[in-house]
Amino acid sequence: GNSVTQMEGPVTLSEEAFLTINCTYTATGYPSLFWYVQYPGEGLQLLLKATKADDKGSNKGFEATYRKETTSFHLEKGSVQVSDSAVYFCALFGANAGGTSYGKLTFGQGTILTVHP
Amino acid sequence: DTEVTQTPKHLVMGMTNKKSLKCEQHMGHRAMYWYKQKAKKPPELMFVYSYEKLSINESVPSRFSPECPNSSLLNLHLHALQPEDSALYLCASSPHPLDRGLETQYFGPGTRLLVL
Numbered sequence: 001g002n003s004v005t006q007m008e009g010p011v012t013l014s015e016e017a018f019l020t021i022n023c024t025y026t027a028t029g030y031p032s033l034f035w036y037v038q039y040p041g042e043g044l045q046l047l048l049k050a051t052k053a054d055d056k057g058s059n060k061g062f063e064a065t066y067r068k069e070t071t072s073f074h075l076e077k078g079s080v081q082v083s084d085s086a087v088y089f090c091a092l093f094g095a096n097a098g099g100t101s102y103g104k105l106t107f108g109q110g111t112i113l114t115v116h117p
Numbered sequence: 118d119t120e121v122t123q124t125p126k127h128l129v130m131g132m133t134n135k136k137s138l139k140c141e142q143h144m145g146h147r148a149m150y151w152y153k154q155k156a157k158k159p160p161e162l163m164f165v166y167s168y169e170k171l172s173i174n175e176s177v178p179s180r181f182s183p184e185c186p187n188s189s190l191l192n193l194h195l196h197a198l199q200p201e202d203s204a205l206y207l208c209a210s211s212p213h214p215l216d217r218g219l220e221t222q223y224f225g226p227g228t229r230l231l232v233l
Contacts, residue, residue: 032220043123043207044160044224051218089159093220103173103214105222107159 002027002094002101006108013080013115021075021111023064023090027101031092033057033066033073034105038087047075047088080115087112120144121225123208129231130198138193138228140208148214149191150222151183152207160207166191167214198232205229 007022025031032051036044048057053068062077073090090108094101121142130136140149148167152160165173166185180202182194191208205227213219 032217034221036224043205043226044209046221046223049221087157095215095217095220103165103167104162110157110159112157 002031002092002104002106004090004092004106004108006088006090006111008109008111010112010114013113015082015115015117016079017115019075019077019080019084019113021088021090021113023073023075023108025071025073025090025092027071027092027094027106029094029096030068031094033064034091034093035062035064035073035075036089036091036107038089038110040086044089080113082115082117085113085115121208121210121223123206123225123228125228126226127229127231129233130195131233132198132200134198135194135196137195138206138208138230140191140193140210140225141189142210142223143189144210144212144223145188146210146212146223147188148211148220149185150209150211151191151193152209152224154205154207154227164193165214172214195230198230200232203230203232 003026034049035047037047048059050057050066056065087110124139151163154160163177164183169185184192207227208225209222211222
């Protein structure tokens with residue numbers, strides 16, 4: 001079945017530092033890829049997405065590029081803020097008929113990001 | 118507008134109680150989902166409704182009973198829960214369950230459930 005592997009956290013950065021959270025995946029076919037963010041005590045918010053190879057998703061200064069050759073979708077931000085402190089989940093949607101991952105969103109384990117002033 | 122609403126925000130129940138969680142969306146989405154999330158873990162899929170019909174049940178115990186009365190509403194009926202069922206229950210919806218580009222799931226804020 002499909003799987004997503006995220007870099008282990010927690011990640012602690014100072015404000016204005018550069019952020020990278022690595023995400024690699026295993027999937028059959030051509031999945032859609034997502035980054036979700038979960039702020040303390042809240043549900044998940046869609047941060048960005050990409051539906052085909054070489055697509056770049058971007059939102060709120062965050063970016064991620066769908067790299068089929070390396071099966072990766074790393075999240076980056078040039079200058080983090082304290083308000084970016086949250087848990088970040090990489091996810092893929094498996095839509096190839098058959099197999100146990102059909103029609104499901106598969107999440108990575110999540111990366112806790114803490115940004116200090 | 119990509120809002121999914123859930124009520125209640127918090128729920129405390131005993132093991133013999135019956136309660137229900139409610140989820141609502143008015144975006145015209147045709148797929149709705151229930152997830153369970155334990156602290157510091159990713160959400161785990163429980164049920165998927167596609168065009169108001171149950172399409173995926175991830176072998177969830179029968180003490181959880183989903184219901185989709187119409188295309189905007191999704192309920193989760195709870196009965197005889199165990200303390201280990203305490204978690205954040207998240208509802209999500211997507212425009213379509215499978216079509217590329219329409220499968221993006223939008224999540225509600227969740228109901229935090231405590232079973233005593």
